[in-house]
Structure formats: C-alpha cells, structure tokens
Amino acid sequence: MNKLKRTSVFLIFSVSTLTAQFECATDLSSYTLEHEKSEVVSIDCIDSICTGRITWKNGASYTGSIKNNKMDGNGKIIFDDGGTYEGEWKLGQKEGFGAFIYPCGFEYLGNFRNDQINGEGVLRLSETESLSAIWKDGKVNGFGTHFRNDGSQFIGEFKNGKPDGQGMVVWESKDTMRGVWINGLLDQKSYFKFANGSTIVQFWKKGKIQDKAVYIQSNGFNTSGAPEQLAKMLLKSSLNKNDSVQSNFSLAWYVAAIEYKNQNDLEGASDQLRFAQIFLDPFEETRLSNLLDSEIDYISDEKDRTGVTQKVEPVNSEQKNIPIFF
Numbered sequence: 612m613n614k615l616k617r618t619s620v621f622l623i624f625s626v627s628t629l630t631a632q633f634e635c636a637t638d639l640s641s642y643t644l645e646h647e648k649s650e651v652v653s654i655d656c657i658d659s660i661c662t663g664r665i666t667w668k669n670g671a672s673y674t675g676s677i678k679n680n681k682m683d684g685n686g687k688i689i690f691d692d693g694g695t696y697e698g699e700w701k702l703g704q705k706e707g708f709g710a711f712i713y714p715c716g717f718e719y720l721g722n723f724r725n726d727q728i729n730g731e732g733v734l735r736l737s738e739t740e741s742l743s744a745i746w747k748d749g750k751v752n753g754f755g756t757h758f759r760n761d762g763s764q765f766i767g768e769f770k771n772g773k774p775d776g777q778g779m780v781v782w783e784s785k786d787t788m789r790g791v792w793i794n795g796l797l798d799q800k801s802y803f804k805f806a807n808g809s810t811i812v813q814f815w816k817k818g819k820i821q822d823k824a825v826y827i828q829s830n831g832f833n834t835s836g837a838p839e840q841l842a843k844m845l846l847k848s849s850l851n852k853n854d855s856v857q858s859n860f861s862l863a864w865y866v867a868a869i870e871y872k873n874q875n876d877l878e879g880a881s882d883q884l885r886f887a888q889i890f891l892d893p894f895e896e897t898r899l900s901n902l903l904d905s906e907i908d909y910i911s912d913e914k915d916r917t918g919v920t921q922k923v924e925p926v927n928s929e930q931k932n933i934p935i936f937f
Contacts, residue, residue, distance in 0.1 A: 650665065651677065652664050652665070660676070660684075661678065662675060662677065665677065665680075665682070667691075669691045670691040671690050671691050672689055673686055673687070673689075674686060674688075675700070681702055682704075684700060685699055686700055693714045694711070694712060694714050695712045696710070696711045696712075697710050699723070705723040705727075707723060708723075716737075717734060717735065717736055719734045720732060720735070721733055725748075727748045728746045729748060730746060739758075739762075740757075740759055741757075741758045742755060742756070742757050742758070744756070750771055751772050751773075752770060753769060755767070755769050761902050762782065762898075763780050763781060763782050764781045766778065766780075774792035775792055775793060775795070777789070777790075778792050782862070784806055785806045786803070786805045788801055788802065788803045788804075788863070789801065789804070790815070793817075795873075796817050796818030796874070797818055798816065798818070800814055800815070801813045803859070803862070807829060807855045807859070808829030809859060810825075811827075812824060812827070813867065818871075818874055819879070820883070822837045822838070823835065823836070823837060823838075824837070824838045824841055838864075842889065842890075845857075845860065845890075846889070857890040857891065858899060861887045861891050862899060863887075864883045865902060867883040867887075868883035868887065869906075871883060872906070872910070877910055877917070880906070884903060884906055884907055888903055888907075
C-alpha cells in the first residue's frame with residue numbers, strides 16, 4: 612500500500628489577491644489529502660530498472676519509474692482533482708527537482724524534499740505574477756522575490772511564509788520603497804526614494820499607516836506633517852506644477868493601499884486609494900492612473916461580494932485640487 616499526500620503550499624499573500632485571476636476555490640494552505648489503497652497495474656523491468664503504472668481507488672494515477680512497488684526515479688502523477696506532479700521521486704515521496712501544477716492554475720517549479728516543497732523554487736501565480744524564493748516545508752523562509760502583476764517587485768526576507776525583516780519594493784521607473792516588515796506587517800518607517808531624487812517617509816505601526824509623513828525634496832529641503840496637510844500645501848504651491856511630485860505622492864499611497872489590501876482591510880485600502888487619486892489629472896491616462904482605477908474597481912467588487920456597502924468613488928474633475936476628505 613502506498614500513501615500519497617498532496618503537497619501543501621502556504622502563501623504569503625491574501626487569498627483575495629492571489630486567487631483573483633484564477634478564481635481558485637481551494638485554500639492551498641489546507642490542500643492536503645492522504646490516498647489510501649494503491650495498485651501496481653503494469654510494470655516492465657530491464658536490468659532491475661522498472662517502469663510502470665500505479666493507480667489509486669479515487670482515480671489518481673502514476674506513470675514512471677518504480678522500485679519496490681513505490682515511485683522511485685522520474686515519473687508523473689495525476690491527482691483525482693486534476694492537479695499534477697512531474698519530477699523526481701525517492702521511496703514513494705517527491706524528492707529532488709519537479710513541477711507541481713495545482714487545479715486552480717498555480718504552478719510550482721523547483722526542489723522537493725520529504726514530499727514537501729523545500730529549497731529553491733518558483734511559484735507562478737499568473738502570466739504576470741510569481742514568487743521566486745527559498746522554501747522550507749511548504750513555506751517561504753529566507754530570501755525571496757515577489758514579481759507582482761502591477762509591474763513592481765518585492766525583494767526581501769520571509770519567515771514562515773510572511774515578509775519578516777528588511778524588504779524593498781522596486782518599480783520599473785526605478786522608484787524604490789524600503790521598509791521593515793514584522794510577521795507580514797509593515798512597521799516603523801518606510802522610505803520611498805524616487806528617480807527625481809526626492810523622498811517620502813511614511814510612518815507605520817503593525818501594518819497601519821500613521822498620521823505623519825515627511826517629504827524631502829531633491830535639494831534637501833523637507834516638510835513634515837499629517838499627509839492631509841502636506842497634500843493641501845502641495846496642491847496650492849508651485850510644487851503642484853511639478854508632475855513628478857504629484858505622481859510620487861500618488862505612488863506612495865497606492866503602495867500603502869496594497870499593504871492594506873493584503874491584510875484584507877478593504878476600508879483601509881479605500882482610504883489610501885482616495886488619497887492617492889487626488890494628485891492625478893482625471894483627464895490624463897497614465898500607467899499609475901490605470902492601476903488606481905483597477906484597484907478601485909476591485910475593492911468595490913469585493914465590498915459588494917462581502918456585503919460591505921460603502922464604495923470607493925473616483926475623483927472627478929471638480930474634485931481636482933480639493934482633497935475629498937478635508
């Protein structure tokens with residue numbers, strides 16, 4: 612009798628973030644199952660090297676190398692739900708290099724040990740999103756890079772499947788945000804460094820942004836205060852004519868919204884998105900404005916789905932230059 616266990620994967624992101632493109636119905640963190648009876652239905656041996664087929668009562672089947680009636684060598688198994696693993700085996704367990712494809716569409720390519728994801732590997736979440744990391748028993752532990760579907764990358768340390776320690780978000784524009792995450796939550800200060808040389812410092816406590824920020828211009832001049840106060844000043848001053856200043860503030864608070872979204876805090880994400888929008892020209896379509904619109908639509912849909920009635924309303928032309936919550 613062989614026992615098989617579906618590989619468990621513990622993901623660092625919110626279920627709503629990861630499953631949006633695949634509409635996965637399965638919580639992968641509890642994706643385990645033990646198959647009971649198995650039967651070797653065919654086998655062919657040449658010089659003690661055997662290949663054949665093993666089946667299970669529930670419909671799972673394995674084709675490949677067999678030793679002592681167990682998977683050993685290279686082979687492929689198709690689970691009853693359509694998930695597949697193809698790669699190296701040892702004594703009936705996934706051991707070595709292989710590829711696991713989940714029924715929802717996620718694909719893992721990398722190393723296995725003791726029938727679990729262990730070592731270096733890449734988890735592909737969609738055409739535009741993947742996680743390249745070091746894994747231990749199905750969880751990300753150590754250094755990893757999350758290539759996100761908005762074009763940015765999170766690079767940093769993970770512990771037990773969550774960001775933990777120093778990390779950095781890098782954008783295609785070369786803008787960067789550095790910070791410290793504790794148990795998956797941004798904490799202390801985050802430093803947004805922009806390509807034009809300016810910096811925005813945000814203050815965080817256990818994943819919640821605080822009512823203080825510092826804006827440092829490329830010439831070293833800095834202004835601090837509540838984000839609303841900084842917004843009023845910028846929108847009324849000559850700095851408002853500098854497009855990079857406006858886009859910098861929008862990007863910083865867009866990233867803050869994503870932090871709230873990853874905590875499944877829809878109201879918090881809504882607040883940050885509303886703040887990010889006030890700096891952009893509603894008549895100009897940009898990469899960032901499209902990202903904001905996409906997130907606003909997503910949050911609204913999620914609120915409808917979960918029964919939260921309040922929605923994020925886009926900023927219209929009359930609201931331009933007037934922070935909507937002042």
